[in-house]
Amino acid sequence: MQYLMSVIDDTGNLATPEEDASINVFNDRLQAEGHWVFAGGLGSPDAATVIDNRGGEAIVTDGPFVETKEYLAGFWIIEAPDLDVALTLAAEGSKACNRKIEVRPFL
Amino acid sequence: MRDPAVDVRAAIIRAHHEEWARLVAALTRRFGDLDIAEEAVAEAFAAAVERWPADGPPPNPGAWLTITANRKAIDRIRRENKRDDKQKQAQMGYDDGPPEPLGAIEDERLRLVFICCHPALAMDARVALTLRMVGGLTVPEIARAFLVQATTMERRITRAKAKIKAARIPYRVPSADDLPARVSGVLAVLFLVFNEGYLAGSPDADPLRHDLTTEAIRLTRLIRALLPHDGEVAGLLALMLLIEARRPARVSADGELVSLDEQDRAVWDPELIAEGHRLVRERLAAAAAGAAPGRYQILAAINAVHTSARDIRDTDWSQVRALYDQLVAVDPSPVIALNRAVAVAELDGPQAALADIEHLEDDLTGYHAYHAARADLLRRLGRAEESRAAYDRAIELAGNTAESASLTRRRDQLG
Numbered sequence: 001m002q003y004l005m006s007v008i009d010d011t012g013n014l015a016t017p018e019e020d021a022s023i024n025v026f027n028d029r030l031q032a033e034g035h036w037v038f039a040g041g042l043g044s045p046d047a048a049t050v051i052d053n054r055g056g057e058a059i060v061t062d063g064p065f066v067e068t069k070e071y072l073a074g075f076w077i078i079e080a081p082d083l084d085v086a087l088t089l090a091a092e093g094s095k096a097c098n099r100k101i102e103v104r105p106f107l
Numbered sequence: 108m109r110d111p112a113v114d115v116r117a118a119i120i121r122a123h124h125e126e127w128a129r130l131v132a133a134l135t136r137r138f139g140d141l142d143i144a145e146e147a148v149a150e151a152f153a154a155a156v157e158r159w160p161a162d163g164p165p166p167n168p169g170a171w172l173t174i175t176a177n178r179k180a181i182d183r184i185r186r187e188n189k190r191d192d193k194q195k196q197a198q199m200g201y202d203d204g205p206p207e208p209l210g211a212i213e214d215e216r217l218r219l220v221f222i223c224c225h226p227a228l229a230m231d232a233r234v235a236l237t238l239r240m241v242g243g244l245t246v247p248e249i250a251r252a253f254l255v256q257a258t259t260m261e262r263r264i265t266r267a268k269a270k271i272k273a274a275r276i277p278y279r280v281p282s283a284d285d286l287p288a289r290v291s292g293v294l295a296v297l298f299l300v301f302n303e304g305y306l307a308g309s310p311d312a313d314p315l316r317h318d319l320t321t322e323a324i325r326l327t328r329l330i331r332a333l334l335p336h337d338g339e340v341a342g343l344l345a346l347m348l349l350i351e352a353r354r355p356a357r358v359s360a361d362g363e364l365v366s367l368d369e370q371d372r373a374v375w376d377p378e379l380i381a382e383g384h385r386l387v388r389e390r391l392a393a394a395a396a397g398a399a400p401g402r403y404q405i406l407a408a409i410n411a412v413h414t415s416a417r418d419i420r421d422t423d424w425s426q427v428r429a430l431y432d433q434l435v436a437v438d439p440s441p442v443i444a445l446n447r448a449v450a451v452a453e454l455d456g457p458q459a460a461l462a463d464i465e466h467l468e469d470d471l472t473g474y475h476a477y478h479a480a481r482a483d484l485l486r487r488l489g490r491a492e493e494s495r496a497a498y499d500r501a502i503e504l505a506g507n508t509a510e511s512a513s514l515t516r517r518r519d520q521l522g
Contacts, residue, residue, distance in 0.1 A: 082277035
C-alpha cells in the first residue's frame with residue numbers, strides 16, 4: 001500500500017540547514033526500512049503555472065491553481081502495510097521537516 | 108400463562124445485546140470488510156425477527172445468528188458478482204469452514220472497538236461508528252440521540268467506513284506502546300456518549316438520550332471485560348455508575364434540574380453505588396501499590412466521596428479538595444479548577460472560593476456553569492445585585508430547560 005505524505009507549509013521559508021539535516025536522517029531511515037518510494041521538495045507556489053487544455057486551446061495561467069495561505073511544499077511517497085504505520089512515519093517526518101503533514105492513500 | 112411472543116421478543120433482545128458486537132467483529136475478521144459484516148449481521152437479526160416467532164428461538168441463538176450472518180455475507184458477495192476480486196475469493200476460500208466457537212474470538216470485539224475509535228476518524232464519526240458497530244444501535248436511533256437527520260448520520264457512518272477501507276486503517280489491537288493512548292481514545296468516545304445522554308436530562312429531550320447513558324455503561328462494561336487490568340477503564344466505569352446512580356434525583360417532578368446539595372439521596376440507586384464503590388476501592392488499592400491514577404479514576408473517587416455521604420452536610424470536603432488537587436495535577440483545565448472551588452467554598456468559605464475562580468473568567472466566560480457557580484458564591488456573600496447579574500448570564504447560556512428552570516428559581520429567591 002502506498003501513501004502520499006504532503007508537507008504543508010505556511011511560512012513561505014525554505015527548510016533551514018538543521019531541518020535539511022534531519023530530513024536527510026529521516027530519508028535514510030525510510031530507505032533502510034523499505035518504506036521509501038520517492039520524495040521531493042517543491043518550489044514556491046509563486047513559481048507555479050496552470051495549464052488548461054480541455055477546450056481545444058491550451059490556456060496558460062500564472063500562479064497556483066488556488067491561492068491559499070497553506071500550500072504544498074514537498075512530499076514523500078511511502079510504502080506501508082497500513083495507516084497506523086503510515087501515521088507513525090508521518091509523525092516522524094513532521095518532526096524532521098518541522099511542518100504539518102497530510103497523509104493520503106493511493107487508490 | 109406466559110406469552111410466547113413476549114419470550115421470543117426477550118430472546119431476540121438478549122441475543123442482540125450479547126451477540127451483535129461479537130458477530131460484527133467475527134465477520135469483519137473473516138470478510139475483511141466492516142460494511143459487509145454490518146449488513147450481514149443486521150440481516151441475520153431481521154431473519155430472527157421473522158423466523159423465531161414461528162419456529163421458536165433456536166437452542167443456541169449465537170450459533171444460529173453466526174451461521175445466518177455468514178450465509179448472508181456470502182450471498183451478498185456472490186450477488187455482487189465480485190469474482191474478479193481476488194482478495195475476497197482468497198478470504199472465502201481460506202476461511203469457509205464451520206464458524207469458530209463463540210468463546211475463542213473474545214478479543215475480536217476489541218479489534219472492532221479500536222477500529223471504530225481510530226484517531227484518524229473525526230470524533231463524531233468515532234461515536235457514530237462505535238454505537239452502530241459495537242452497540243448495535245440503528246442509524247435512525249443514533250441520529251435521534253444526537254439530534255441530526257438520519258440521512259446525515261448515515262452519511263457520517265458511510266464516510267467513516269469508506270475511509271477505513273481506502274486508507275487501510277488496520278483491524279487489530281494496537282501495539283503495547285500505542286495501547287494507553289488508544290485506550291484513552293476509546294474511553295473518550297464512551298464518555299462523550301454518556302455525557303450526551305446525561306447532560307440533556309431535560310424532560311422534552313428524546314428519552315433515547317437516557318438510553319445513551321445505559322448504552323455507554325454497557326459498552327464500558329464490555330471494555331472492562333476485555334481489558335480487566337486497565338485502571339482508567341475501571342475508573343470510567345465507576346464514574347459512570349456513580350453518576351447514573353443519582354439520576355432518579357436529578358430532575359424534579361416539575362422538570363427542574365436538582366443540584367447535588369438539594370437532591371433526595373434516598374432515591375439514589377444503592378446497587379449502582381455499591382458497584383461503583385467496589386471499583387473505586389479496587390483502584391485505591393492499586394494506587395496504594397504505586398499505580399498513578401488517571402483522571403477517570405480520580406473523578407470516580409470524587410464521586411465516591413459524594414455518594415458516601417447520606418446528607419450533603421456529611422460530605423468529606425477536605426477529601427474532595429485533596430482529590431481535586433490530584434486532578435489539577437493530571438488535567439490543569441479551567442473547568443476542573445472551577446469544580447475544585449466548590450470544595451474550597453465548603454472548607455474555607457465563599458470568599459476564598461470566589462478569589463480562586465475570578466481568574467478563570469477569561470477562559471470560562473461562555474460557560475454557564477462558571478456564572479452559576481459565581482452567582483451562588485456571591486449570593487452566599489450577600490452580594491445580591493452581582494449575584495443576580497451572574498444568574499442572568501448563566502440562564503442566558505444554559506443549554507436546556509431543566510437547567511435554566513433551576514437557575515431561574517435560585518435567582519428569584521434572591522428577593
